[in-house]
Amino acid sequence: MDGPLYDRFVSLVVDHLGDSMVKEIKHPTLGIISYYTGYIIVGMSLFMILPASASALFREWNVVLDFLISLFISLSLGMVLVLFGRNTRLHNGRLMWKHGFVVASLSWFVLMFLCAIPYLLSGHMNSLLDATFDVMSGFTTTGVFLLQDLDHISIGLNLWRHMLTFIGGQGMVVLALSFLVREMAGAYKFYVGEGKDVALVPNVRGTTQIIWIISMVYLFIGTSTLFITGLLIGLNPTNAFLHGLFMFMAGWSTGGFAPNQQNIMFYHSFSFEVVSILFFILGSMNFGLHYAIIKGKKMEFLKNIEIQSFLITSLTGSAIAAVALAKSGLYSDSVALFRRVVFNIVSANTTTGFGTVFARQFILEWGPLGMLAITLVMLVGGSACSTAGGFKGLRVGIVVKAFFADMRKLLTSERRVKIEKYHHIKDMVLDDAVVRTSSTIIFLYLLMFTGATMLGAYFGYPVVDSMFEAASISGNVGLSIGITATTMPSAMKIYYIFAMYLGRLEFLSVFALIGVMAQGVKTWLKRA
Amino acid sequence: MVKKSVILVFLFFLFALPVHASKWTINELVENASLLDGVVVTIEAEAIGEVLERGEFAWVNINDGTNAIGVYVPLDEAKKIKYFGDYHHTGDTLRFSAIFYNSCDEHGGEMDLHASSITVIKAGSPTEHPIDSLKVIVFGFLAFLTLGIGVYFYHTVKPKRVHGHQSEEETE
Numbered sequence: 001m002d003g004p005l006y007d008r009f010v011s012l013v014v015d016h017l018g019d020s021m022v023k024e025i026k027h028p029t030l031g032i033i034s035y036y037t038g039y040i041i042v043g044m045s046l047f048m049i050l051p052a053s054a055s056a057l058f059r060e061w062n063v064v065l066d067f068l069i070s071l072f073i074s075l076s077l078g079m080v081l082v083l084f085g086r087n088t089r090l091h092n093g094r095l096m097w098k099h100g101f102v103v104a105s106l107s108w109f110v111l112m113f114l115c116a117i118p119y120l121l122s123g124h125m126n127s128l129l130d131a132t133f134d135v136m137s138g139f140t141t142t143g144v145f146l147l148q149d150l151d152h153i154s155i156g157l158n159l160w161r162h163m164l165t166f167i168g169g170q171g172m173v174v175l176a177l178s179f180l181v182r183e184m185a186g187a188y189k190f191y192v193g194e195g196k197d198v199a200l201v202p203n204v205r206g207t208t209q210i211i212w213i214i215s216m217v218y219l220f221i222g223t224s225t226l227f228i229t230g231l232l233i234g235l236n237p238t239n240a241f242l243h244g245l246f247m248f249m250a251g252w253s254t255g256g257f258a259p260n261q262q263n264i265m266f267y268h269s270f271s272f273e274v275v276s277i278l279f280f281i282l283g284s285m286n287f288g289l290h291y292a293i294i295k296g297k298k299m300e301f302l303k304n305i306e307i308q309s310f311l312i313t314s315l316t317g318s319a320i321a322a323v324a325l326a327k328s329g330l331y332s333d334s335v336a337l338f339r340r341v342v343f344n345i346v347s348a349n350t351t352t353g354f355g356t357v358f359a360r361q362f363i364l365e366w367g368p369l370g371m372l373a374i375t376l377v378m379l380v381g382g383s384a385c386s387t388a389g390g391f392k393g394l395r396v397g398i399v400v401k402a403f404f405a406d407m408r409k410l411l412t413s414e415r416r417v418k419i420e421k422y423h424h425i426k427d428m429v430l431d432d433a434v435v436r437t438s439s440t441i442i443f444l445y446l447l448m449f450t451g452a453t454m455l456g457a458y459f460g461y462p463v464v465d466s467m468f469e470a471a472s473i474s475g476n477v478g479l480s481i482g483i484t485a486t487t488m489p490s491a492m493k494i495y496y497i498f499a500m501y502l503g504r505l506e507f508l509s510v511f512a513l514i515g516v517m518a519q520g521v522k523t524w525l526k527r528a
Numbered sequence: 529m530v531k532k533s534v535i536l537v538f539l540f541f542l543f544a545l546p547v548h549a550s551k552w553t554i555n556e557l558v559e560n561a562s563l564l565d566g567v568v569v570t571i572e573a574e575a576i577g578e579v580l581e582r583g584e585f586a587w588v589n590i591n592d593g594t595n596a597i598g599v600y601v602p603l604d605e606a607k608k609i610k611y612f613g614d615y616h617h618t619g620d621t622l623r624f625s626a627i628f629y630n631s632c633d634e635h636g637g638e639m640d641l642h643a644s645s646i647t648v649i650k651a652g653s654p655t656e657h658p659i660d661s662l663k664v665i666v667f668g669f670l671a672f673l674t675l676g677i678g679v680y681f682y683h684t685v686k687p688k689r690v691h692g693h694q695s696e697e698e699t700e
Binding site: 009068083153155233236239260265330339340 | 558559561576579580587595597613615616633635638659664667671673674676677679683685
C-alpha cells in the first residue's frame, strides 16, 4: 500500500491525529493490563472473519454485515487498548501474578460485550443482557441459552455460538499466548489466570500450542466421524458437515450447545449419541493426560486420580439414577436406560449438557433420588486443565484421599510416619497446602451454588428446581430444568452470568480483577 | 321432561366444550407426558430441519413455537413436505393426529409421536432478508475508522524499516 494518497493518509493519522488521541497510559499496571487485554481482544475479533465468510457462502448478507460491524468495533477497541499500553514493551520483566489474573478476567469480561454484538444485531435476542448471557454461557462452556427461535437462525450465527464454546473451552488467553505474543517473560501468569496450570513442556508458549494442536487434531477426527454418522442417519451432506462440526465443537468443549432446539434429540440416533459421548468424555479429560497418552504412557489412563474419580462418580450416579427410574418403570430395557439415564448422567458429570430427554422431564419423571444423583455429579464436574467445569474430579479425589489418610493416621501408631501420595500424570505428595487449596475451591463453589439456589427460591422457584439449575450453572453444565428462560428475573440472569464466569476462571482471576479495581477507586478517591 | 333435559345436557357437553380439546401444544405434551402416554393427540406445527429417512419410515422434526419434537411417519407422508424451516425458509405447517409416547419402546425410550398420515395446512415459503441500509452505512463508517486506527497501530507498534534493514526496536 504505497502512493501519495496513502502517504498523506498516514501522515494525517500518525503525525497529526494519532498521538494526540491515543496517549500512552503512564501507570505501569494499567498500561500492562491495557496492552495484553488489547492483544487478546484483537485475536478474538479476527475469529469473526470465519462466521462472516460462512454467511457469505450461504448468502446470509445481513449476517455478513453483522459480523463485519462487530469485527471492526472489536478490532478498533483492541488496537486502541494496545496503543494505550504501548509503553509496556519496556516492562516485560515486571509482569506480576496480579497482571496475569486481571488480564485473563478483564479480557473475558470485555469480550462478553463485544462478542454479543452479532447476537444483538441478529434480532434473535430480547436484550443486551440476554445476549451477554449467551456469550458468557458459550465462553464458559455452560450451554444454557436465551436465544430465541434457534431453529431459524443463520448458519453464521450458529457457527459463532459453537466457536465461542470451542475457543472458550481451550481459553482465549491460551490462544493469544500460542499465536499472538512472542517470547514473554511472565507468560505463565496469564496462563494460570485463565484457570489452567498444567505444564506439558517447560515453556508456556509450547504448552499452549500443544493444547491447540491436540484440539485441532480432534476437531478433524471428530468432525469427520460425526459427518459420516450424519450421512448414515439421513442428513444431506451440507447439514451432515455443519452438524458434525457444531456438535463436535460443543461436545469436545463440554459446552452442550446444539444447532437446533431439540439438542441431540434432533437426530433420533443411538449411533450419533454414542459418537458424541465418546468425544465429550475425551474433551472432559485433562490435556496433560492426553499428552501423556500421546507420549506413550498408556497406563496413565488407569493410574490417574481424575479418571478414577470420574469413573466412580459416573458409575455411582448412573446406578442411583437407574434405580430411581427403574422403580418408576418408565424405561423398559437397558438400551433405553443407557440412552435416557446413563447418557444424561455422564453428560452432567463431564459438564457437557447434551440432553436426550426434555429439560422438564428431569423434575417431572426422575424423582428426588434421580435429581439428587444428577445434581451431585454436576457439582463434582470433570478434570482440571480440561474444558470441563465443576469442583473437578482432581480436587474431590484429593479431599477424599486426605480424609482417608487422616483416618488411617488416627488408627495407626504415632511413631509410624507415612507420606501420602496421589497420582496425577506423576506421583505427587498429598500435603496440607494441596488439600487446603482443593478444599477452598470446593467451598467457594458450594457458596456460589448456595447463593444461586437461594436466589431462585427468593424469586419463587421451587427449591429442588433452583438447586438443579444452580448446580448446572455453577458447574458450567448447561442442563436446564426450565428456570433459565428469557422471562427469568434480570437479577438472576446477572447472578448466573457471574456464577458461570467465576466457575470457569476458578475464582482467583475475578477476585484479582475486583481487587485491582477497588484499589484503583481508592487511589482515585484519595487524590480527589 | 326428564328425557328432554338429558338430551339437552348431552348436546351441551357435545358442542359447548372447546372443539380443540384433543389439540395440544408440544409443551403441553411434555408437561403432561405420563397422562397422555399412548393417547392420540392432534398437533399443528412447522416442519423444521430436513427429513431423516429410516427405510420405509422417516423422522420429521416439528416446532410449534412452544417446543420441538420428532414425529415418526411413513416415508411417503414425509415426502409431502416441500419446505422445512431454517434461516432461508418458513417450513410447511402440518396438522396431524398421532399417538404420543412418553417413552417409546421402539425408539430407545424417546419421547415422540407416531403418525400414520400428515396434512400440509399451510405451505411454507422462502424467507426474505432484505439488506438493512442502516447496517451498510454503519459498516462503511466503521471500516474507515478501523482503517485509520489500523494504520496508526501499524506505524506505532510494528518495526520501522530503516534503509531496507529491520530496526532493533522490540516488536510483538
